[in-house]
Amino acid sequence: MDSEKTRKERTLSEDPERRPEVKRLQSRQPSPPVATGSEAQGITIEGLSAFYGSFKAVTDASMNIQANKVTALIGPSGCGKSTFLRCLNRMHEVIPGARAEGCVRLGDQDIYAKGSDPVKIRQRVGMVFQKPNPFSKSIYENVAWGARINGYRGNMDELVERSLRQAAIWDEVKDRLKESGMGLSGGQQQRLCIARTLAVEPEVILMDEPASALDPVSTQKIEDTMEELKKRYTVVIVTHNMQQAARISDYTGFFYIEHMGDPGRLWEFDATDKIFSNPERKETEDYVTGRFG
Amino acid sequence: MIVGADLNRPLPLWKSAEMRLSCGYAVLLEVQKVAIEARRGQNSGTEVWHRESRGRYLRERLVKVVLAACAYLSVFTTIGIVLVLLFETINFFRQVSIVEFFTSTTWSAAFANPQFGIMVLASGTLLTTAVAIAVALPLGLLAAIYLSEYASTGMRRWLKPALEVLAGVPTIVYGFFALTFLTPLLKATILPGLPIFNALSAGLIMGVMIIPTIASVSEDALYAVPRSLREGGYALGATKREVATKIVVPAALSGIVAAVILGISRAIGETMIVAVAAGALAQLTLNPLQSVQTMTAYIVQVASGETATGTLTFSTIFAVGAALFVMTLVLNIIAYLFVRRFRETY
Amino acid sequence: MTQSSTRRTQTEGRPEPGADFRTSTSVRYGLDRLFTGLVFIATIIGLIVLAVLLVDVAIDGIPRLSWDFITSFPSSFPDNAGIYPALLGSLWLLALTTLISVPLGIGAAIYLEEYAPDSRINRLIEINISNLAGVPSIIYGLLGLGIFVNFLGPITGGRSIISGALTLALLILPVIIIAAREALRAIPNAVREGGMALGATRWEVIRSHLLPMALPGALTGTILALSRAIGETAPLIVVGAATFITFAPEGPRDAYSALPIQIFSWVSQPQAGFAVAAAAGIVVLMAVLVLANSFAIWLRNKYQRRG
Numbered sequence: 001m002d003s004e005k006t007r008k009e010r011t012l013s014e015d016p017e018r019r020p021e022v023k024r025l026q027s028r029q030p031s032p033p034v035a036t037g038s039e040a041q042g043i044t045i046e047g048l049s050a051f052y053g054s055f056k057a058v059t060d061a062s063m064n065i066q067a068n069k070v071t072a073l074i075g076p077s078g079c080g081k082s083t084f085l086r087c088l089n090r091m092h093e094v095i096p097g098a099r100a101e102g103c104v105r106l107g108d109q110d111i112y113a114k115g116s117d118p119v120k121i122r123q124r125v126g127m128v129f130q131k132p133n134p135f136s137k138s139i140y141e142n143v144a145w146g147a148r149i150n151g152y153r154g155n156m157d158e159l160v161e162r163s164l165r166q167a168a169i170w171d172e173v174k175d176r177l178k179e180s181g182m183g184l185s186g187g188q189q190q191r192l193c194i195a196r197t198l199a200v201e202p203e204v205i206l207m208d209e210p211a212s213a214l215d216p217v218s219t220q221k222i223e224d225t226m227e228e229l230k231k232r233y234t235v236v237i238v239t240h241n242m243q244q245a246a247r248i249s250d251y252t253g254f255f256y257i258e259h260m261g262d263p264g265r266l267w268e269f270d271a272t273d274k275i276f277s278n279p280e281r282k283e284t285e286d287y288v289t290g291r292f293g
Numbered sequence: 294m295i296v297g298a299d300l301n302r303p304l305p306l307w308k309s310a311e312m313r314l315s316c317g318y319a320v321l322l323e324v325q326k327v328a329i330e331a332r333r334g335q336n337s338g339t340e341v342w343h344r345e346s347r348g349r350y351l352r353e354r355l356v357k358v359v360l361a362a363c364a365y366l367s368v369f370t371t372i373g374i375v376l377v378l379l380f381e382t383i384n385f386f387r388q389v390s391i392v393e394f395f396t397s398t399t400w401s402a403a404f405a406n407p408q409f410g411i412m413v414l415a416s417g418t419l420l421t422t423a424v425a426i427a428v429a430l431p432l433g434l435l436a437a438i439y440l441s442e443y444a445s446t447g448m449r450r451w452l453k454p455a456l457e458v459l460a461g462v463p464t465i466v467y468g469f470f471a472l473t474f475l476t477p478l479l480k481a482t483i484l485p486g487l488p489i490f491n492a493l494s495a496g497l498i499m500g501v502m503i504i505p506t507i508a509s510v511s512e513d514a515l516y517a518v519p520r521s522l523r524e525g526g527y528a529l530g531a532t533k534r535e536v537a538t539k540i541v542v543p544a545a546l547s548g549i550v551a552a553v554i555l556g557i558s559r560a561i562g563e564t565m566i567v568a569v570a571a572g573a574l575a576q577l578t579l580n581p582l583q584s585v586q587t588m589t590a591y592i593v594q595v596a597s598g599e600t601a602t603g604t605l606t607f608s609t610i611f612a613v614g615a616a617l618f619v620m621t622l623v624l625n626i627i628a629y630l631f632v633r634r635f636r637e638t639y
Numbered sequence: 640m641t642q643s644s645t646r647r648t649q650t651e652g653r654p655e656p657g658a659d660f661r662t663s664t665s666v667r668y669g670l671d672r673l674f675t676g677l678v679f680i681a682t683i684i685g686l687i688v689l690a691v692l693l694v695d696v697a698i699d700g701i702p703r704l705s706w707d708f709i710t711s712f713p714s715s716f717p718d719n720a721g722i723y724p725a726l727l728g729s730l731w732l733l734a735l736t737t738l739i740s741v742p743l744g745i746g747a748a749i750y751l752e753e754y755a756p757d758s759r760i761n762r763l764i765e766i767n768i769s770n771l772a773g774v775p776s777i778i779y780g781l782l783g784l785g786i787f788v789n790f791l792g793p794i795t796g797g798r799s800i801i802s803g804a805l806t807l808a809l810l811i812l813p814v815i816i817i818a819a820r821e822a823l824r825a826i827p828n829a830v831r832e833g834g835m836a837l838g839a840t841r842w843e844v845i846r847s848h849l850l851p852m853a854l855p856g857a858l859t860g861t862i863l864a865l866s867r868a869i870g871e872t873a874p875l876i877v878v879g880a881a882t883f884i885t886f887a888p889e890g891p892r893d894a895y896s897a898l899p900i901q902i903f904s905w906v907s908q909p910q911a912g913f914a915v916a917a918a919a920g921i922v923v924l925m926a927v928l929v930l931a932n933s934f935a936i937w938l939r940n941k942y943q944r945r946g
């Protein structure tokens with residue numbers, strides 16, 4: 001993957017005066033070596049609360065997710081990490097009765113603004129789920145489908161291959177692209193889901209414990225791709241694995257519930273180094289050092 | 294007819310003006326949206342990605358409307374049924390007194406001086422239904438007990454669809470069987486005096502037809518009884534039969550009641566078996582060895598003859614249909630309430 | 640039950656059962672065996688009746704079957720009577736009913752399962768649909784007579800195939816909707832979320848993933864509903880299917896007969912020869928039903944293999 005080139009092309013295409021030229025240039029070449037998505041965006045969250053019916057799962061969370069960085073979300077089970085994550089691409093409201101309050105800005109666009117279309121938000125903010133959920137279609141189709149519905153007109157074979165390579169699964173499936181995605185192992189399925197998300201070239205990728213179904217080798221492979229991913233995407237990842245959070249993330253948010261029955265809160269948010277070496281709050285320190293369960 | 298009249302009448306001025314205004318506003322908004330979307334598309338679009346496809350969103354909206362229309366069709370079906378029945382029934386009661394309809398003990402629609410006592414047809418319906426339930430209730434319930442408590446998984450897999458076939462046989466076939474096989478058989482063996490058309494044969498065969506209704510609804514109810522109740526019984530030393538009949542059946546009672554009510558409703562609405570095998574003699578009787586005419590059979594009798602639209606006879610079948618509709622509706626609602634009560638318990 | 644178990648508890652630990660312990664285990668086990676037999680027989684009695692029915696019809700009807708019977712028009716002489724126009728009419732009805740009811744039913748199911756918010760009005764639609772499923776078929780006949788034959792007569796041609804097909808379509812619609820909804824409900828939410836997280840619209844997810852997955856289940860229910868439609872007699876009598884027809888229908892606005900109608904008309908004749916013709920007609924009707932069901936199973940297996 002030549003990321004150098006990606007960046008250059010992107011700056012070119014961002015420059016409004018030079019865009020026509022770029023277009024002409026590209027149309028002469030049958031297909032560019034690397035497809036250009038849009039610029040990675042940061043996310044600004046202000047006072048976000050999330051509800052399931054009358055139950056408040058997350059309250060008043062605010063954070064700044066930096067573009068082209070990996071942000072890890074950690075915290076005990078049930079404290080609202082998944083819920084928070086799903087609010088960032090409006091997947092939360094898919095659950096009947098669920099709603100969110102507060103402000104989430106992708107770049108400078110308020111994704112909960114009145115006219116904003118959740119479908120468009122999800123094109124720009126992709127998501128990988130805790131449990132792998134490939135479609136019951138061929139491996140190739142699993143990857144190609146999202147790109148196709150999003151209006152991809154480039155070389156599909158290349159896109160599929162590139163996405164599968166980025167998700168570190170190409171070598172395992174390149175000879176069986178026509179077989180069903182359901183026939184893969186759990187770890188392979190999860191990487192297929194990552195590939196499928198990469199294939200639509202979003203700006204932000206949300207991952208909800210993507211490695212929880214993976215063996216150490218696959219986990220390693222995912223982590224390896226993370227460095228590469230953040231050059232092009234903003235990544236937000238929920239994980240229960242402290243080492244993983246410390247290894248791969250630049251920023252870490254710690255979610256915590258102080259008393260039973262309270263909604264989850266963003267207890268502390270800071271650079272990963274700070275969170276893991278010298279956090280502000282005692283609960284954070286206890287948690288990252290494994291002092292409570 | 295009614296709809297057309299409404300459409301032709303001009304709208305009141307204020308109403309149409311308001312409508313036009315709001316329509317215009319909606320169109321303006323739409324145009325603005327398109328413009329914004331188009332501009333955005335230019336900004337973020339590159340050669341390979343065409344993410345901002347207008348068609349997609351239009352299609353999404355269109356599809357939703359079309360699908361909703363499909364769902365709402367069912368409401369219009371109900372409204373249609375009610376309106377059609379009501380319309381002709383009102384016609385009917387313009388010419389026949391309501392009191393006569395509900396109290397007269399004679400039904401002689403085809404005669405010069407016609408009498409319309411719905412009780413007569415209702416007695417025919419009641420009779421065949423009672424015979425049918427007498428067959429289907431014990432057989433259906435026992436079958437449900439077998440399927441839920443005794444049958445192995447393999448047996449269940451085979452027997453359940455096999456039983457369903459009973460409900461899938463066209464009722465005209467059952468009617469033929471009742472008329473040409475069962476009645477002659479009964480005549481030749483135990484009931485020599487049986488007329489060719491009689492409530493008994495029709496009811497018996499109808500009972501066979503509704504076994505699956507009763508069996509499958511009851512079985513669902515029995516099957517849903519929690520395991521712990523059964524185990525409680527076994528732990529007290531009860532045998533399998535005792536657990537089935539004294540613990541599981543009582544626990545599932547409201548579901549079973551629902552099954553029986555549904556069966557009754559099926560039997561009341563059943564047409565071809567009774568039209569073929571029970572006869573066309575409208576008489577007030579509760580003797581199953583006689584020939585009777587049910588409400589449904591009367592409708593068939595009139596409909597298969599030549600009856601001009603607008604005549605009293607034509608209206609009659611809608612009045613009878615309305616009575617039938619109300620009866621089955623009430624029964625279905627009662628059954629629904631029983632099922633819901635059962636669901637709430639477990 | 641409670642009584643005997645109390646007794647049981649009391650006897651626990653005693654070497655001899657007490658005087659109050661009257662139920663003998665062997666009697667109870669005997670009753671149990673009897674009961675087991677009883678429930679089994681009750682279950683298969685219906686099937687035995689069905690078997691007798693099939694054999695009886697086959698004995699009466701099969702000897703009467705011939706190519707002539709299939710290709711002849713009805714006649715006032717039982718030996719010459721055939722079912723050609725009725726068979727054709729049934730096929731017409733089947734085709735039109737399928738075309739009308741399947742898209743409508745699956746569309747309604749998709750709306751209710753995938754789009755409809757959990758609101759009052761949607762719950763009302765649901766209750767309404769389950770209620771419609773319990774409305775006697777003859778009432779649908781009256782609906783068809785009032786709306787399609789009389790009110791829309793100028794469009795439908797009155798007592799025409801299309802009136803019959805519309806009536807049958809409304810009749811089986813609730814069954815199709817219920818079957819399709821169940822099939823959709825069985826699909827895990829993860830599939831929907833996976834699609835939507837890629838920026839797909841609801842309809843794109845439905846068309847590409849949910850419909851293919853739901854189709855086998857929905858099809859099974861649909862075919863069962865359609866075979867019910869083939870056998871329906873009462874509503875067709877009411878909407879005016881003809882019992883004696885001397886030409887084959889050529890278009891949806893033509894008059895028509897149908898297999899069950901033809902059978903009914905023969906059953907109603909006093910001559911014994913017509914009863915035989917009716918039996919032969921029933922054999923043909925049942926054959927059509929078996930064919931339709933086999934087609935359903937074949938279709939379902941095909942889809943399942945691909946999925």
Ligand SMILES: Nc1ncnc2c1ncn2[C@@H]1O[C@H](COP(=O)(O)OP(=O)(O)OP(=O)(O)O)[C@@H](O)[C@H]1O
Nearest residue numbers: 052055057075076077078079080081082083084095
């Ligand atoms: N679909 C739902 N309906 C109702 N409540 C829900 C739903 N999903 C989650 N919750 C509740 O919201 C709270 C937060 O759940 P969430 O899944 O966000 O936790 P989490 O931090 O992701 O936990 P984990 O680490 O176990 O995945 C929990 O109390 C949970 O019970």
Ligand SMILES: [Mg+2]
Nearest residue numbers: 081082130208
């Ligand atoms: Mg979670």
